[in-house]
Amino acid sequence: MTAPSPADPAPASGSDTSPEGAVEVAGGVSTQAASVLTGLGAAARSRIAKVVFWGNLLCQMGIIVTGGVVRLTGSGLGCSTWPNCEPGTFTPELTMAAGIHPFIEFGNRALTGVLSVFSFALLLVAFLWLRHKGSGFLALAAVPLIGTGVQAIVGAVVVWMDLHPGMVSPHFLISPILVALSAVLVVRLYGGDGERHSLVPAALRWMVAAMAALGFLVLVLGTLVTGSGPHAGDPDSPRLPLDPRTISWLHADAVMLFCGLLVGLLIALHLIRTARPARHAAWGLVIVTLLQAGIGYLQYFTGLPEILVGAHMLGAALFAAAIAWCGAALYSWRPAAPDESAVIALDADGTPITAQDGPR
Ligand code: HEM
Secondary structure, three states: OOOOOOOOOOOOOOOOOOHHHHHHHHOOOOOHHHHHHHOOOHHHHHHHHHHHHHHHHHHHHHHHHHHHHHHHOOOOOOOOOOOOOEOOEOOOOOOOOOOOHHHHHHHHHHHHHHHHHHHHHHHHHHHHHOHHHOHHHHHHHHHHHHHHHHHHHHHHHHHHOOOOHHHHHHHHHHHHHHHHHHHHHHHHHHOOOOOOEEOOOHHHHHHHHHHHHHHHHHHHHHHHHHHHOOOOOOOOOOOOOOOHHHHHHHHHHHHHHHHHHHHHHHHHHHHOOOOHHHHHHHHHHHHHHHHHHHHHHHHHHOOOOHHHHHHHHHHHHHHHHHHHHHHHOOEEOOOOOOOOOOEEEEOOOOOEEEHHHOOO
16 A cells, blocks of 8 residues: 555553553553553554554455355355354354355354454544544544444345345445545554645546446446346346346446546546555556456356456455555645745646646
8 A cells, every 4th residue: 555654553642551541542442452552652553553454454355355255155045043153052063964154154254243343443533643634544443443334234135135235236336335444544554643645636536436426336336237148146046137237338338437437537636646555556456457367258258267357356356445545645645845845747848737737
């Protein structure tokens, strides 16, 4: 991600590192663990914050992949109940009839547990050490935990509805949103503590917003392809009444439109010589999109082998993270000197260009 320098999660303004202060800082979370956390030095805080933020992002992406493994191995109903795997037992039991399926489904549920720990730790770290980044940052830091809770409930509904694609699709689509917001949190961790200011003209920000909306449409159409194809849920679960071929081409057409906008964005970013992190993020999105589109066509023309479909799901997770990275890289939270704050680039003569000037 865009990481000019590691974050130094400085103590929250007004925070107190004394044991009494720890109770005050943690508010309702007045546990011994909270007082230990508030007593740590800056370097240890920085390391822990990085592990927690990256861990949350990787788990949010991982859950998309393990969810895919559940689906591709037909293990969606491997556990017949929720939260227990079978009535009266939390963990799966090996039987000849059920085979490996309950274990795959249980592994997916276990990763949800790890993800819950990371998302809770993220909120705690943000609350204890990063409050100086502002209330917007704190609100954002609450999203992974809330979203994981929502996903657990939606996942239960999916099981109760026998993996109906009308429910599997929203269950899938919540995850890339959580991935995207988790990626923004990582960028924010490294990206300074000041007021947010834009590094590009408004037109480019709108363009990236349109790309994010179109990217989400690509994901929605992808789930419709899956919901009408051979890999939806398990062999007995219902299918969407859509022609898989037609919906596949609509899905691919939306990707082409997205690629067109991405080329336009790249040209604009280079023309106005915007800050390097924004250009790097845009190139990162190019690489992810091209690889993902390549896998998409390959799986389509080779009869949807499970391994490629799984790789396509990993690609979808990376795609969501890359769009978010691209959007967040258009801003900076580092305080700029007053006379430099409006400068977004230099023209060929080295003359500063400001956002008000627009692209030249
Ligand atoms: C940026 C590019 C792309 C993204 C982000 C993307 C995303 C997705 C997503 C999210 C799914 C649904 C996964 C699920 O519900 O489990 C999907 C399925 C699918 N995509 Fe794409 N896709 C892209 C490009 C393409 C392209 C160019 C094609 C070519 C036709 C394609 C073909 C398919 C097919 C055939 C499926 C159904 C796979 C199955 O049966 O499970 N994709 N895609």
